Amino acid sequence: MPINIAIDGPAGAGKSTVAKKLAEDYGYIYVDTGAMYRAMALYFLRQGIDSHDEAAIGRACETVSISLEYENGIQQVYLNGENVSSELRTEAVGNMASNTSVYAPVRKKLVELQRELAGRRDVVMDGRDIGTAVLPDATLKVYLTASSHVRAERRYKELTERGESCSLEAIEQDIIERDYRDMHRELSPLKQAEDAILLDTSALNFEEVMREMEKLVEAAKKNPIAVGNF
Structure with a gap:
């Protein structure tokens, strides 16, 4: 079974930086889900689509291809x-991604790719709903x-x-404002999974955060079932 590490949290919490370093240290694949949503948002911006035009966004999803290399x-x-x-x-792309990630066609297209990758490789994936929806x-x-x-x-x-x-x-x-949107959206809102471990980094530097993360990874590799009670 591939090892899947899901890191969720609000914007600016350092998820991507931590996930990238963790993947590098362990030789896992880093899947930047936020970048995938941002790429989709960039496409909508380039097409001049309004973030509230759900029908147009749904149609655009049929003609967009996003890949990671x-x-x-x-x-x-x-x-x-x-x-x-x-x-x-950019801030414009970030805001568009936050506004459009609530739409089912956007999430469906990207979740399929994310799950397919996690099913065959050891991955570290970060986002807003990885532990609750993408990789439960x-x-x-x-x-x-x-x-x-x-x-x-x-x-x-x-x-x-x-x-x-x-x-x-x-x-x-x-x-x-972005936290509020992410936490109150109808589809896959941002929230802590019941079996996720809370790590508040407000008073920690990067090295301290990585030490805590490495402890959690080692515990999970030894006993995946019990890690939620770490």
Whole structure:
């Protein structure tokens, strides 16, 4: 049986950074579900589709292809054959992804790909509903979170280091609003799975978070059934 590690949590909690490092350390495949949803969102933006036009979004899902490839050990995201990895982290794409991920056609198309990959490879997958909906039988489920202010500070630092002008207050407000949308959407809302382990990183640095994650992975590999009580 492949080892599947599901990491869920709100925007800006550090899920992707932790998942990538964990996959690298253990030689597993990192599946960036957020990047897949962002690629879909980028397609909608390019097509000029309004995020509230569910019918148009459903039709667009029939003509979009998203795939993950690894080049020199780095995951690349392809949208209809084009490498769009460098275009996925803008605020516009993030907001479109949050707004459109609630639609069934979007989720259905991407979940099929995610499950197929997890069924044949050891994977680390992060997102909003991996442990609750995508991989309900995952070997290990972790709910990674931090306060909205800490998450906003991290995002602000990331953007300013890239030379982008931004407001810490605006970023935190956007995070709070995105949390609300993700937690209250009708389809697969963001929530901690009953058998997931809560890990709050507000007061932890990256090295401390990784040490905690590695403890959980080792425990799960030894005794998958009992890990929820770790």
